[in-house]
Amino acid sequence: DQQVKQNSPSLSVQEGRISILNCDYTNSMFDYFLWYKKYPAEGPTFLISISSIKDKNEDGRFTVFLNKSAKHLSLHIVPSQPGDSAVYFCAATPRSQKLVFGQGTRLTINP
Amino acid sequence: DAGVIQSPRHEVTEMGQEVTLRCKPISGHNSLFWYRQTMMRGLELLIYFNNNVPIDDSGMPEDRFSAKMPNASFSTLKIQPSEPRDSAVYFCASRGGDVGYGYTFGSGTRLTVV
Numbered sequence: 001d002q003q004v005k006q007n008s009p010s011l012s013v014q015e016g017r018i019s020i021l022n023c024d025y026t027n028s029m030f031d032y033f034l035w036y037k038k039y040p041a042e043g044p045t046f047l048i049s050i051s052s053i054k055d056k057n058e059d060g061r062f063t064v065f066l067n068k069s070a071k072h073l074s075l076h077i078v079p080s081q082p083g084d085s086a087v088y089f090c091a092a093t094p095r096s097q098k099l100v101f102g103q104g105t106r107l108t109i110n111p
Numbered sequence: 112d113a114g115v116i117q118s119p120r121h122e123v124t125e126m127g128q129e130v131t132l133r134c135k136p137i138s139g140h141n142s143l144f145w146y147r148q149t150m151m152r153g154l155e156l157l158i159y160f161n162n163n164v165p166i167d168d169s170g171m172p173e174d175r176f177s178a179k180m181p182n183a184s185f186s187t188l189k190i191q192p193s194e195p196r197d198s199a200v201y202f203c204a205s206r207g208g209d210v211g212y213g214y215t216f217g218s219g220t221r222l223t224v225v
Binding site for chain 1 (some may be wrong): 167
């Protein structure tokens with residue numbers, strides 16, 4: 001039962017352009033959504049989060065959008081930089097307890 | 112702040128042997144989580160503790176796995192006996208406040224059971 005889904009295993013974007021990573025969820029009890037970034041041989045690093053009472057949260061080049069009716073969230077990175085190349089995980093938590101992760105999307109930024 | 116510290120970074124062991132993974136959470140964090148990452152299942156939660164008490168161990172695959180948190184600064188995940196299918200990267204994470212600030216992960220332990 002995959003409650004959090006990232007349907008794109010990989011994404012390739014040109015440097016300077018916008019990267020859009022997508023995530024869908026099925027559990028309406030989720031009340032917080034987070035994005036993590038992971039480099040090889042390192043643990044996931046927290047990037048940005050959004051509460052279910054909001055539809056947008058912005059932090060520098062990173063913006064997360066939440067569409068509760070569609071049970072969909074997305075991460076926008078503008079402009080994309082080579083250092084953004086990593087695996088991105090979407091995660092969600094019900095009642096602020098355990099995190100449930102998606103399968104991840106490998107983002108490659110091309111010069 | 113040294114972050115979440117896991118040891119060892121790499122472990123290679125023979126099938127049937129006991130394996131113990133260790134984690135030191137960030138000081139002051141009151142929640143600790145053990146995750147396992149595999150190609151097939153991605154990042155899956157094994158068990159988590161609040162204030163040193165196990166809250167949800169529904170993700171622990173079977174009785175061969177056990178976890179303890181004897182105090183606020185130390186946790187262990189033990190596999191006995193280990194099997195080749197236990198090969199994975201095991202992550203420990205801790206959280207101290209509002210979930211909106213995220214969970215801090217350690218660098219992980221890569222376990223290989225041969």
